[in-house]
Amino acid sequence: MKTATGIITLVQEGRFRLATDDGPPLLLVLSKSADAEPQDLPALQRAQARVTVRYEDAGTVIAGIVHHLAPMESRR
Amino acid sequence: MTALIPDESALTAGTTVRPGRRYGFFTDTTLCIGCKACEVACKEWNALPADIPGLTGMSYDNTVDLSADTWRHVLFVEKIAPQAGGERVTTMPPFQSNWLMMSDVCKHCSPAPCLEACPTGSLFRTEFDTVVVQQDICNGCGYCVPACPFGVVDLNLSDGKAHKCTLCYDRLKGGLEPACAKSCPTDSIQFGEIDDLTERARGRVEELRGLGRDDAYLYGAPGTPGATGGIERLNAFFLLTDRPEVYNLPEHPTRPAERFAPGMAAGLAAVAGLTLAAALLFGRNGGGDGGRP
Incomplete structure (x- = not known):
């Protein structure tokens, strides 16, 4: 399982683009077992909150399947 | 979403988007050049993941089909089979007679079989007369998948929900033309009010017939092939020049409710x-x- 941290820049349904801190942006899809729902994503995007995700590569498409998503503690 | 330019669709598509009116697509396949700009625009706007690159061997069609992650599909039909006399086709009549291309999409049927089959009310008809899946309500039962006579709706096994074209519901609410129609360089995909599009499409058929294409016809407009079996009209309808089956469309689609x-x-x-x-x-x-x- 991979981990990435960044800011959600785009949300469509359960899909979102994550501008990561240390690499290219990722297109991610919430899995059915994720601890977040599609309706949670727009608020995170509007707040420009930094989030951390744990994901795995999808087999058939170029995207990551997110199993865990949580806002990061704000940096001081 | 809020558009930077109010009523931008009036500038790009010649129509303003207002709730309570019926909107859709008229796809003129004789104008399609197979550039796939619509596929790309759809994927970009809707944040749909790209398929793993690969060659299918099906002409230039490596998208293969509509799916949960592909809401626009440019179909390539190469008519290279020998003619009835056994001779290989060596001439190319005008208007892509030997090479058909069509940008396929959800038809946003009225009435919509997928919507009728949905037990949770996740699929609903919007104020623009389009059909959309509400992701927070969909429970992934999949009843809508076999209900669709066109094979459009698909379940994404990653998130366990049904997905299909929304006719860019978020863009319509912001007064924007859908991404695919806006990106189409030849206006093969035209967006507008259904009545206006139908009138325009009937005029286009007459124009083509005047040019000698007697096989041009509409598929999905009221009273035409495709609007059958209890389906009164397709809000995304097509101008075709060959049998519907050639374009992977059913000749007589029907509502399961019928x-x-x-x-x-x-x-x-x-x-x-x-x-x-x-x-x-x-x-x-x-x-x-x-x-x-």
Whole structure:
């Protein structure tokens, strides 16, 4: 399982683009077992909150399947 | 979302988007050049993941089909089979007669079989007369998948929900033209109010017939092939120049709900018949046994 941290820049349904801190942006899809729902994503995007995700590569498409998503503690 | 330019669709598509009106696509396949700009625009706007690159061997069609992650699909039909006389086709009449291309999409049927099959109300008809899946309500039962006569709706196994074209519902709410229609360089995909599009499409058919293309016809407009079997019209309709099956479209699509009443009647008739037969058979035997000591 991979981990990435960044800011959600785009949300469509359960899909979102994550501008990561240390690499290219990722297109991610919430899995059915994720601890977040599609309706949670727009608020995170509007707040420009930094989030951390744990994901795995999808087999058939170029995207990551997110199993865990949580806002990061704000940096001081 | 809020558009930077109010009523931008008036500038790009010649129509303003207002709730309560009916909107859709008219796809003129004779204008499609197979550039796939619509596929790319759709994927970009809707944040749909790209398929793993690969060659299918199906002409220039490596998208293959509509799916949960592909809401626009440019179909390539190369008509290179030998003619009836056994000779290989060596000439190319005008208007892509030997090479057909069509950008396929959800038809946003009216009435919509997928919507009728949805038990949770996740699929609903919007204020623009389009059909959209609400992701927070979809429970992934998949009833909508076989209900669609065009094979459009698909389940994403990653998130367990049904997905299909929304006709860019978020863009419509912001007064924007759908991404695919806006990106189409030849206006093969035209967005607008259904009545306007239908009138425009009928004029285009007459124009093509005047140019000698007697095989041009509309598929999905009211009273045309595709608007059959209880489906009154397709809000995304097409101008075709060959049989619907050539474009991977059913010749006579039907609503499953149309088959419910005959199926139920046949089932009830069978039960009634079996009950009557059992009553006659066992009633007679039972009556004889009852008299024995």
